[in-house]
Amino acid sequence: MSEQKELLTTNRKALTINLDPLVYGTFAEIGAGQEVARMFFQAGGASGTVAKTISAYDMTFSDAIYGKAPRYVSRERLSLMLDHEYDLLLERLAAQRGNRTRFFVFADTVATRNFQGSNEAHGWMGVRFQTEPEGPPSEILLHVRMWDRENILQQQALGIIGVNVLYGAFNYRDDPRRFIDSLLDNLSTERIEVDMLRFSGPAFTGVDNRLMALHLVECGLTNAVMFSPAGEMLQPPRPCTRRPFWSSAGASGRSPWSISTCSGARKPSSSASRRWPARRSSC
Secondary structure, three states: OOHHHHHOOHHHHHHHHHOOOOEEEEEEEEOOOOHHHHHHHHHOOHHHOEEEEEOOOOHHHHHHHHOOOOOOOOHHHHHHHHHHHHHHHHHHHHHHHHHHOEEEEEEEEEEOOOOOOOOOOEEEEEEEEEOOOOOOEEEEEEEEEEOOOOHHHHHHHHHHHHHHHHHHHHHOOOOHHHHHHHOOOOOOOOOEEEEEEEEEOHHHOOOOHHHHHHHHHHOOOOOOOOEOOOOOEOOOOOOOOOOOOEOHHHHHOOOOOOEOOHHHOOOOOOOHHHOOOOOOOOO
16 A cells, blocks of 8 residues: 555544644534544544644533534534634643644534434534644635434544544645545545535635635535625525535526525435435546
8 A cells, every 4th residue: 555545544644643743733622522633542642733622512611612603503603613722722832832833723513413313414614724833824614414324423424524624734735626635535425515615814825715615516525505696605504305406507607696495406315325426536
């Protein structure tokens, strides 16, 4: 097995980050447990990467730490988590090691399948990171939906894609398309959908988020992407009984929206394997 192939395994990706003496930061995870942090602890050498892990699972605790947000699992909650943990990281460690460390905060707030199996399994995750010591931060945000039928498998999938996000932030930031292609390393579209992705900060100057969202569709990561009339990717729609599908009308300019309404959506196949292409032939 070549070195490149080894780097694409989840464990190898986590270990590579753990062994990088410049990378150090916080994992803040709400909803499914500390699935991403667990991957780094299991890989070994996590003391070189993990400054802190936290899971403010209770809503009252979460509000007390991060402030109130409209919903528990939301983009607003994720942004509050990134803001708080990144500021705290710099406050406590910048003087001690800021000149030799690229700080990061990885955060997610998710809802995996509940005990009754009656909820939508989805979540927001993101990473705020420095590309050089004492440099300004950049950020990657994404929204995921989990299709595994069992809670434990959804948690596992979250851990894997979280590692892919953090590894990609430090290794593929110069090539956002490759970053997108790597999101499903060791996963499949039968397990995870990424229907919102946003790059921001100095590491992504010149990156067109609209084109990157369309690349999600090209790679089979989603068929539902939503934009505002100004071209800004928006929060995915609230769940409906039938899955929305991506429409090229928005991309061609005939409509300010690039997502259909629930009333016009196609009914998904009863087989999870038919939701998305089995392979990403275009990537």
